[in-house]
Amino acid sequence: MSGDHNTDDSGPAARVKALEALLTEKGLIDPAAIDAIVDTYETRVGPRNGARVVAKAWTDLTYRKRLLADATSAVAELGFAGPEGGHLVAVENTDRVHNLVVCTLCSCYPWPVLGLPPVWYKSFAYRSRAVSDPRGVLQDFGLELPRDAEVRVWDSSAEIRYLVIPQRPKGTARMSEDELATIVTRDSMVGVAKVEAPRA
Amino acid sequence: MSDAALDKLIDAARLDPDHVFSAPWEARAFAIALQLSGSGHFTWDEFRDRLIAEVRESDRIRARDGTSDHGEYYDHFLHALEKLLEEKGIVDVF
Numbered sequence: 001m002s003g004d005h006n007t008d009d010s011g012p013a014a015r016v017k018a019l020e021a022l023l024t025e026k027g028l029i030d031p032a033a034i035d036a037i038v039d040t041y042e043t044r045v046g047p048r049n050g051a052r053v054v055a056k057a058w059t060d061l062t063y064r065k066r067l068l069a070d071a072t073s074a075v076a077e078l079g080f081a082g083p084e085g086g087h088l089v090a091v092e093n094t095d096r097v098h099n100l101v102v103c104t105l106c107s108c109y110p111w112p113v114l115g116l117p118p119v120w121y122k123s124f125a126y127r128s129r130a131v132s133d134p135r136g137v138l139q140d141f142g143l144e145l146p147r148d149a150e151v152r153v154w155d156s157s158a159e160i161r162y163l164v165i166p167q168r169p170k171g172t173a174r175m176s177e178d179e180l181a182t183i184v185t186r187d188s189m190v191g192v193a194k195v196e197a198p199r200a
Numbered sequence: 201m202s203d204a205a206l207d208k209l210i211d212a213a214r215l216d217p218d219h220v221f222s223a224p225w226e227a228r229a230f231a232i233a234l235q236l237s238g239s240g241h242f243t244w245d246e247f248r249d250r251l252i253a254e255v256r257e258s259d260r261i262r263a264r265d266g267t268s269d270h271g272e273y274y275d276h277f278l279h280a281l282e283k284l285l286e287e288k289g290i291v292d293v294f
Contacts, residue, residue: 012223012225012226012229012274012275012278013223013224013225015278015282016225016228016229016232016278017225017228019229019232019281019282019285019291020228020232022291023232023236023290023291026291028236028239028241028290029232029235029236030235033235034228034231034232034235035231037230037231037234037235038227038228038230038231041220041227041230041231042220042221042227046218083234083238083244084244105252105255105256106248106251106252106255107251107255107273108248115220116220116221116230117220118213118217118219118220119209119212119213119219119222119271119273120206120209120210120212120213122271122273123205123206123209123268123269123270123271123273124205124258124259124262124268124269125203125205125206125209125268125269126206126209127259128259128263129203129206136203137203137206140203140206140207140210141210158245158248185217186217
């Protein structure tokens with residue numbers, strides 16, 4: 001999706017290239033380490049981690065309690081920790097309460113369990129409307145909630161990040177924890193979608 | 201009430217749910233910032249403060265002009281990184 005405007009010298013692609021060359025020359029960064037970080041965040045750290053946390057919370061009541069009491073420790077039990085992973089709070093959706101996560105300031109997001117945030121999460125439209133019109137935002141995502149359901153909006157910050165535990169869909173009683181992890185989506189853990197049972 | 205700009209970004213995410221960077225330079229800029237903070241040239245909090253300032257300025261202009269954004273987050277990210285490196289005397293980018 002890189003536009004033509006990125007090809008001239010003042011475009012961001014050229015500026016990053018120049019910056020990387022300069023920092024490498026000064027010995028401040030290592031291009032191989034840069035490659036490794038890119039690979040990590042493009043392919044290894046992502047919402048599959050959070051999906052495993054949710055699947056475990058659905059199938060193991062004591063784990064669910066630990067997750068709600070201290071999410072940072074509970075996700076570390078599964079090996080998920082790292083930058084932007086501290087001060088994690090898990091909030092659970094119920095029939096009556098739906099949780100929605102935003103970062104109105106910029107882009108705070110729990111990297112170890114969800115990876116890097118999607119483009120829409122960082123957009124002005126989402127950040128400004130998630131607080132002022134959460135139901136409208138949810139409708140944009142195709143999610144209609146019952147009128148009597150309460151919508152709780154959680155504004156992330158450097159101090160605290162949120163993971164939504166979506167409701168386990170009906171018709172999944174026979175699924176194993178591993179199978180359940182495959183149906184939990186990133187959007188459901190930010191609170192802009194529900195988890196759907198797989199079609200039989 | 202629907203928001204056309206948000207709808208477009210949601211549609212793009214549906215087509216490619218795993219995509220977190222829109223162009224290779226965004227990934228490089230992110231990784232450079234993370235490596236420099238990891239090796240102690242600045243803290244991530246220091247970087248985040250600059251990023252928030254860039255985003256806030258852009259929000260202010262959008263609110264004033266009634267315009268939408270289309271995913272320019274990494275432009276703000278790169279500006280924040282350049283300014284911080286300049287402030288710290290790490291490189292002279294301007």
